[in-house]
Amino acid sequence: MKMNEPLFVLRKLKKSFGDREIFDIPYLELLQGKIYAIVGPNGSGKTTILRILNALERPTSGKVFFKGEDLHNSSDVLNLQREMTMVMQNPYLFNTTVYKNVAYGLKVRNLDKKDIKRKVEETLELVGLAHIKERKVTNLSGGEVQRVAIARGLVINPEVLLLDEPTANVDQVNIKLIEEIVLTIKEEKDTTIIMTTHNPTQAYLLADKVFSIMNKSITETYYENIFQGEVRRANGTKIFSKNNIEICLVSDRIGKAIISIDPRDIIISPTPFDSSARNSYRGTIKEISEIRDQVKVVVDAGLDFTVMVTKESCVEMALMIGSEVFVTFKASSVQVY
């Protein structure tokens, strides 16, 4: 692979099941060593994208290039496939011990026993399961199953790790553990991770880049502040209304619509913010949480607006739960679907 060449290039990629079109991606590049998160509702085709990237499924039309090679038409699919692995949302563990499950990928690659043992033990250590390596998989909790599956993928040391909803079926403690595992991989290895999640906060926490699947296409807009309502014409502008809140926006569409507002485009201020922005609302803070070096603030202003601010400005403005604030954003920051 040439330097700076993207790891994956998706060209005119379309997938349909029968008459139903799942997605249509004109062009997308994914770079080596980055963590990508794909956010979208159930049934939006997140899993299908991962399966296509892993050559487990063929696209209806279009091509995926992996390291410059046409993945689905390569004469050497096996070896391309062996550079990546996918951890399913509901992982299947082979009916044997934890150790043998993790060793599987190395065994099929014909590594010798000593190497297998060393690598499996290292990886089990990383996911915090070294103490149960001899246990039968039938006696594991949901979170442990997910971690065994992640270890089984990681042990291969793949260039690409595809994680399908890694925390969808696990408890709070394991969600934290799995998120930490992903962050550790990010720090210690050069693995490219492409994960799907329906939790935007998690996507933002873990990924370098967050994509969302909306209306059959993949965009880089933030999958947050999503509202369903109606757009109507009023005084020469377009107004979206929901819960008696009216939002000015720029769009040709009239009628039922879904809108989203990138939380980084919303300004939060203790007093009314003097600007040309068309949308400004008063509300109270109902949630504050830290995500890496940012702070996520949820403001109830009739609708719940999620806003991202830096730690510094959060301290400066003395934002606290219950504080009265104003949220302000431009009409052009509103995406309409």
Place this chain on the structure above:
Amino acid sequence: MFLITEGLKKAFELIYSLDPEVLSVVLVSVKVSLTATLVATLVGVPLGFAIGINEFRGKKVITILLNTLMAIPTVVVGLTVYAFISRQGPLGSLGLLFSPSAIIIGDIILGTPIITAFTLSAVQGIDKRIHTTATTLGATKFQVAGTVLAEARFGVFAAVIAGFGRVIAEVGSAIMLGGNIKGYSRTITTAIALETSKGEFGFGIALGIILLTVAFSINILFHHFQRKQG
């Protein structure tokens, strides 16, 4: 009542003294059944596996046919094989009639459909994710197939045990094809049939007990092996 108690007494005497005639009958039976089960397994497991994992036209018909063959009366198999290997039959020159080999041929025909059908249903019943999981972890097509078979192993073991059960217990074709020749082609079941008709209840009951014991021991062996694999 007297018959039964006398029979049981005789049975224990024969077993306890390791009667040479009883021993010979047991050995023929075990040898014939194990050989037939082995061959039926070598044919039936791959066949059942191939039918199970592939989708093709006529799969339903084959499945129904296999299920029908599982219920085929042993005398019908005996008759058919007889027709082939008797002196006037197409394979008559091989001189197989009234030999342990003839019983084995009959038993293979009886055991194979059972092992095939049970393997087929075991493979069809396994989790569809196994295939994807093995593939995404880098397995070759051949390794994927091996993994699917390994995950279906409990069902496959059950198939082999069922096949063994059918052949060791069957009597119709063994009598027709083996000829029940003392010390040569006499099996436990054919001996029981003969001795009972002669009024030798003790001998019959002794063999009945032995048959159950042999079946039980072999099942324990299978079970142990299966547990070790699990």
